[in-house]
Amino acid sequence: MNNTLLNQPNKETIPEILSIIPTMDVVVFPNMIVPLLVLDEKIIKGVNQALEESKLVFLLAAKDSTNSSEGAIGTNDLYQVGTIATIMRLIKIPEGGVKILVQGVGKGRARDIVSQGDILQARIDPLEVEMNDIETLLPHIRSIKAIAEKMATSGHSFSPDFHIILSKMQDPEKIADFILSHLSLTVEQGQQLLEVQSQEELLETIYHYLHQEIEVSEIQEKIRNNAREAMNKAQKEYYLREQLKAIKQELGEDDIEEIERMIKKLEALPVNQEIKEEVMRQINRLERTAPDSLEATVTRNYLEWVFALPWGKESEDNLDIKHAQKILDEDHHGLKEIKDRILDFISVRNLKQDGYAPILCFVGPPGTGKTSLGKSIAKSLGRAYARISLGGVKDEAEIRGHRRTYVGAMPGRFIQAMRKAESANPLIVIDELDKLGSDFRGDPSAAMLEVLDPQQNNTFYDNYLGLPFDLSKIMFIATANSLDTIPGPLRDRLEIIELSGYTIEEKVHIAKRHLISKAIRDTGLDTKKIAVSDEVVRDIVNSYTRESGVRQLERLMRKLCSKAARSLVENNEHVTFSSENIENYL
Template sequence: MTHNQTEETPASILPIIPTIDVVVFPHMVVPLLVLDEKIIKGVEQAMQGDKKVLLLAAQQSENYHGPIGVQDLFKIGTVSTIMRIMNLPDGGIKVLAQGVEKALVEEVISGQDLLQAKITETSTTTYDEKKAEYQLRNIQALIERISATGRLFSPDFQAILSQIQEPDRITDFILSHLDLSVQQAQALLEKDNLNNLLDGIYDVLSQEVESYNVQERIRNNTRDSINKSQREYYLREQMKAIQKELGEEGENENDDLREKVKTLPLTEEAKLEATRQLRRLEKTAPDSMEATVIRNHLELLLGLPWGVFTKDNTDIKTAKTILESNHFGLDEAKDRILDFLSIRFLNESSHTPILCLAGPPGVGKTSLGESIAKALGRKYFRISLGGVYDECEIRGHRRTYVGALPGRFIQAIKKSESSNPLIIIDEIDKLGMSNRGDPAAALLEVLDPEQNHSFYDNYLGVHFDLSKVMFIATANDLSTIPGPLRDRMEIIQLSGYAHEEKLEIAERHLIQRALKNCGLNNNAPEFNRNVLSKLITSYTREAGVRELGRYLQKLCAKYARALVESNEKIAFSENNIEHYLGPCKISQETFIHSNKIGVSNGLAWTPYGGELLQIEAVLMRGNGRLLLTGQLGDVMKESAQAAITYAKAHADLFTIDAKLFNEYDLHIHVPAGAVPKDGPSAGITLLSAILSALTGRAINGSYAMTGELNLQGNVLPIGGLKEKILAAKQFGLHHVIIPKQNARDLSTISQKLYEGINLVFVDNVEEVLNHVLMPQA
């Protein structure tokens, strides 16, 4: 069954009243505020005629609140009757209008004084009455569900709705109570018949019901979670009451913490803090996040070894035996530990030394620290600081942060279960720095005997005594350690090992370790000294013995494979190890020993041991320029300038033609150009190469030299003497020229180290040149 919906025929041209944030439907009464003069004149004109105006909604973007234009108006609006107007003091008017019917705008006419629209007369539309009744029943069912929630519709809404009979009137009444956006309302207004309009209203109400259901599910889940916590708390309290009535002691974690606070020998500050935190814990809900943070803090605070100390082993002989059995050489470090034990035997309250073992990789710095702990009878813990760039790693995080932890030193104390362990601070020279603070600066408090008795960790929240802890730091390069931090440590230099020392270490320690790792304890291969010597000279060139240990393990692995595959036992010799290890990695550089013009052998110190540098000087036609290549640092360049100045000032002494300085360029090059080089100790080496090139006299290739040069020709002392002598020995050079003022340093170097080497002490450069410059050919 269909129903005809007859509409009035409005005038073809009507004044426009734009509406903002509201869409007016037929039969809806709305108050409007009009301020624009054009619109006010249109309203006044309508009041003189049939009082009809066209209400058109404006489309605006979400965040735009400025003036609207003709292009912003929708094309379908509502013809309305003006019921009443009221003039306002500011010149505007207030209009009360009631919608009559929909109209389609054909053209907007914008004159100087009026804003009007030419509209199309709407025709009679039809709709399916039966379907409309069915749709209205569904809509009313949704309205009842929404009304039951107390949302959207007022309590009187359904009572008024039940008294309206006409479908179009019911529809208009529902529309006037819906909370719609401009876009949603305009879409409903533009529906072409009642059935489609009812479908749109049903969709809007369905979305409202679905939105409510989602919100209700969220509320219920939240309520269930809260109810569960309350229920657990209630049951826990009931359990306590039942256990109390039965005389049974309940499982209360807080009781254990309270007992520890009473019995542990805490400091006064720590006891006050623990008591305060315990009271907070008792007042906090057990399942809350705050309770977990407080409990973790208390467990750490009470888990520290307050008053727990290991007794130092003051038996000097036993300690010496342990140190000697685990390490060969390193006499200075061993002597310092034995000195400390002697003082400890006489005075138990003496300060614990803070040592820094500095030397190349592989010389045994870290393992020596472990041996020292064993000799002292102390607990041992190692902290590696290489690459650490956050100050909180030292001082701990504040407990307000999620995942906060104590600093590494407090963690080390807790894990070692002793208040006086030996802590190795490994790679202290490789600390980083970032916007999170400077860990090296934070270490100042840890390593200062005057401060570390009251070390403050941010997480712990109380001071802890670190003065009984023995700290041993390790470093490769002392120059990267800040001065204030270096000042707090007693530096012990561990130089590289000589050939003979490496042989001893291999026989005493490295072979046994390689055999154990390869499971060859009962089927051990033999390594004679010739094999070990070849490994040291032809496969490794290092200050330590780490690479030597790797090659020994590689040979043991080859032996184990042959034993498992064919039950064959390999007999290693200096002639066959190339078959198992490949060709020699280090060639015997015989060119170092040859006598050449303009080529001298210099000795250099690096954090990884001593090195030999060949400095080359060549004359070529030019205009007296000095060319320096080989990635030289500023200090080394200045040494070259000083050497040139000395050569020019003493040209007559060496019978050098003055034209050579003006008509020739001098090029000085230090090979291994990719490696940076710096320092003043190459002064006499540079001068020897320069004078050799200028005089045409060859330099004796069996000499290596080191020493700083000044403009008076004096040879000044240098550092790293032991490493430089070792480097000369490794390269097979038998004569080493060193400054006379360095003779005192030989007392700290084992005589075995420079056996077979002729040490030539010099005071001035003339003595150097007398040894190295050979007669004219």
């Protein structure tokens, strides 16, 4: 590598035409010493010519450095005002190109940029900075020194000795040069300073940039402090949790893994932020409580209930009308009005998936198949099935749940049914709705108003859960023997479907299709040959049953089969039932 040290020329005579060196990403000021890398052959020729003559070059900053990487810089890409500089040192690079060390000696404006003999040159007019008297500049110098002192005390100084050196300076030109060598300026900002025409304006602009620098430094320091505090807090929490984990392991109270599992389950729950915050609060309480304490047991049971509920877990309805019709006809004979209503509901769901779910109430005499019909509807829709019997219930807490302050507290029956069904849209049969009672513990029928109201039950509040739970996707089917004991507001929320008693022919048909085969299975006569004629069934219905339903008929059929089983066991004989001998058996 060829290293040549050159002497700095005097500034008395500046040629009218100087070789141009474009500078990228930097603006060189007078009195500033800057190293430059030159790779372009045309520029290198200009440097060599300057070394042979006055050793002066003209430094012009490129306007946009992003375009320079895509191709050669044109004369239109250069600013008009630049710095006249002297070449102090030149180093030739073996791979091609040169490194030069230049020092600015003054400012100039390019009148005309010309290219002569493959050398980029410019005709320049030297520019003189307007010199102000010291009294005018003194306030600006004091302001600059004051802000430099502020930077030093706040720890935002450019260098450890920046303030000390600046405080000893009195010459405005040297002060400006010293600060310019430390400021991080964009090309546009540097060019703006270079084109300033007076010392006073230069010092004002420098003060503005120093003030901007300290504001940026304060914001950066604030961001760093916030990040450091957050990091320290996270590290502190991690350290304390590890210590707590070690202590609990030594005491045999290691429930950290259980807490972590609960937190993961909570993150996976498809619930809103309000519910997550409340459950997280209970998890934190459990973490702070001794595992063997009664409070920990209560909190743990509560959290187990929360995580066991089917939040957002819905089964897909089977909306095949023919499939539903087949199942309903197989399980129950007659009941045309109810079957039509279920098929209507399936038809609506085919057209509107989030449509209104009816709240049906089957009213009729005992034994007419109200409860079993609900199970058949659930089967036809492909929904989970749950049954709640409200006969004799007098405590409102059976519906809304007990508060967790009581020992042995439990959620209400509807939340329990949701857990058993493991689905957010099951079919729930509310049995014996007309037999709800009331006493000093409250009125359960009043609590049922919220459960059976489509406008309210999407945020049903259970006292044990303490969280809103959505019951709006449930299909409710209530059963009752009479409407007289159902309160008016509750009856108003129900779609009443009355079931009349079965006719003789319907009872005979039900016995043949369902009751006889069931009685044979119940008495162990599956593989034995036993027959009950239609005439016998009709005689039993006419002479031995006085009911609207078929429960007594079912009991009589089971009694006949029991007699047949006894005859088979005692005498090894098959009994043939007829209208003449059924009186002996019944």
